[in-house]
Amino acid sequence: MHAEAAAPAIPPIAIGGFTLRSRLVVGTGKYRDYPVMQAAIEASGADCVTVAVRRERLVDAQGRSILDFLPLDRLTILPNTAGCFSADDAVRVSRLGREILEQLGNPGAGWVKLEVLGDRTTLLPDPVGTIEACRELVKDGFTVLCYSSDDPIVAARLRDVGAASVMPAGSPIGSGRGIANPAAIRMVIDRLKLADQGGSAEYPVIVDAGVGTASDIVHAMELGADGVLLNTGIAHAQDPVRMAHAMRLALDAGWHTARAGRIPRKLYANASSPWEGVITHIPGE
Amino acid sequence: MRIELNGAPRDLDGSPTVADLVRTLGLERAACAVEVNARLVRKSEHAAHPLAEGDRVEVVTLVGGG
Numbered sequence: 648m649h650a651e652a653a654a655p656a657i658p659p660i661a662i663g664g665f666t667l668r669s670r671l672v673v674g675t676g677k678y679r680d681y682p683v684m685q686a687a688i689e690a691s692g693a694d695c696v697t698v699a700v701r702r703e704r705l706v707d708a709q710g711r712s713i714l715d716f717l718p719l720d721r722l723t724i725l726p727n728t729a730g731c732f733s734a735d736d737a738v739r740v741s742r743l744g745r746e747i748l749e750q751l752g753n754p755g756a757g758w759v760k761l762e763v764l765g766d767r768t769t770l771l772p773d774p775v776g777t778i779e780a781c782r783e784l785v786k787d788g789f790t791v792l793c794y795s796s797d798d799p800i801v802a803a804r805l806r807d808v809g810a811a812s813v814m815p816a817g818s819p820i821g822s823g824r825g826i827a828n829p830a831a832i833r834m835v836i837d838r839l840k841l842a843d844q845g846g847s848a849e850y851p852v853i854v855d856a857g858v859g860t861a862s863d864i865v866h867a868m869e870l871g872a873d874g875v876l877l878n879t880g881i882a883h884a885q886d887p888v889r890m891a892h893a894m895r896l897a898l899d900a901g902w903h904t905a906r907a908g909r910i911p912r913k914l915y916a917n918a919s920s921p922w923e924g925v926i927t928h929i930p931g932e
Numbered sequence: 933m934r935i936e937l938n939g940a941p942r943d944l945d946g947s948p949t950v951a952d953l954v955r956t957l958g959l960e961r962a963a964c965a966v967e968v969n970a971r972l973v974r975k976s977e978h979a980a981h982p983l984a985e986g987d988r989v990e991v992v993t994l995v996g997g998g
Contacts, residue, residue: 674998684996699997702938702990703964705957713996714963729997742972743992746965750975820998856998878998 657902660874662851663790663811665723665758667874668694671864671898672725672853674878678887681716687881688722690891695723697760697876699730700744714751724748724755725792728762732773734780737763741784758790758811760855760876770820774801778808785809794855797831799838806839806850813839814855814876817867821879823859826866836871861890861897868901869909935987944983951978957991964993 659666673693678684688696696717704710717724726744731737741759748756761784763776772795784791785808793810795802802813815835818824826832832854840846851874854867858877867875875898884890922929933944937953944953950973954960966973967990973981983989 674996676996676998678996697998698994700965700992701995703957703959703962703993705938705991712963713994724994726994727997739967739970739972743965743967743990744994746972746974747963747992747994750965751963876998 654899654903657899660851661849662792662853663758665754665790665811667723669895669898670853670874670902671895672697672874672876673881673891673894674876675713675717676878677882681711681713683887684713684882685716687887687891688717690888690895691881692895694721695725695755697725697727697878698744699727700740700747701730719751719753722753724751724753725758725760726755727760728780730764731762731780732764732766732776734763734776734783737761737776737780738783738787741780741789742787745789757788758792759784760792760794760814761810762794771816772796774798774804777801778804781805781810782808792853795835797828797835799831799834802835802852803838803845812851812853814853816856817854817863818857820856822857823880824857825859825863826854826870827857829866829870832867832872833870840871858894861893864894864897865901865904868898869905871905872901874898933983933985935983935985935989937989938991942989948983949979950981950983950989953983953989954978954991959991962993964991966991 659668660670669692671693672695673691674697728737728740745756763773763780765771765773781791790811792812793805794814797815805813818827836852838844839850839852853874854872855876858880864875881887881891969988
């Protein structure tokens, strides 16, 4: 027996001027209550969480705020522009989020998760609006992380207008369908990261949306993603805290798998025990 | 004076500034941001920004999201 060997350390991820210790970014929506959310974030190991910008509920100003359940000294908040269907609205909402995070003294004031959506049914990104808003926000000094479709051409356009990270959707938000088109995700990653396609290995690609279970995260990481962003897969699991643990382990598993060099797929079997010295009759021989 | 506050009509006395409105709402210590007619009014400008009849005001905060 030998002592259990530690896995090689997973390096932090750099996105624009930001550095995150964990490559798992988790959302804060849809939890049944704030304490469960807090415990799930803790279990996920994430040091970055997303939030949304919404109207203050003026009738119930004494209600508890999500901010009371987020350790702002340890977390970088990533405000999103969820619910925006035009570039103009996404720019407005980005500025409002920055204003709040500046007041809180959180480093998240400097960045935004840009979503410009096409419609309410699919929640798929509007690529034209996303490119337009990204250009404007970069001009305004934001580090922009762009929620995108799994189209490599759109991804390259977003990178070209200054997106600090492109975040292709595995499948529609909240659908839990995992990586619906692995070939497309792979093409996005190659386009942004391979030198011979005009990419750079350091450019961060984060698969965002559609993660339903831990194996989806492993899949995304095996395809070469630098990280994964999810919300519903944890928040709506029957046991969100346990699922958050699983997602954290999956991220690590996928990271190591992607670097360990998997075996090629073959149609037929290849015995693990030697043929030499068998004492049996082998059919056909 | 009548403004539209977070999508609903709201009557205000006198000629208040954004800072006055935020105080009236009891939000002066809350983490919130204010927009008037789709333009952000930064906190440092609240006291110097008078509200006008018909202004569309949004007061927003952070909530859970993905």
